[in-house]
Amino acid sequence: PWRIVKDGDSFHFFEKKTIPSSAHDIQRLDIGIALCHLDLALKEKGINGKVVEAEKAPIDSKGLLYVLSYICK
DSSP states (O other): EEEEETTTEEEEEOOOOOOOOOOOHHHHHHHHHHHHHHHHHHTTTTHHHHHHHEEEEEETTTTOOEEEEEEOO
């Protein structure tokens, strides 16, 4: 229920809510795991980056909820 969209040197994370939000939001946990995997894989290739959260989706979200972006340096 989540997507990563590559846009140039940026990766934007989105989710589609399939369950109501709660203190135990498993979809956000899954996105965190995916973000960690992305960061580790890019670092292995010698690519560093940083996590940012824009006030609004940097690209068309097509009905998905924007969560954060990973910007490669």
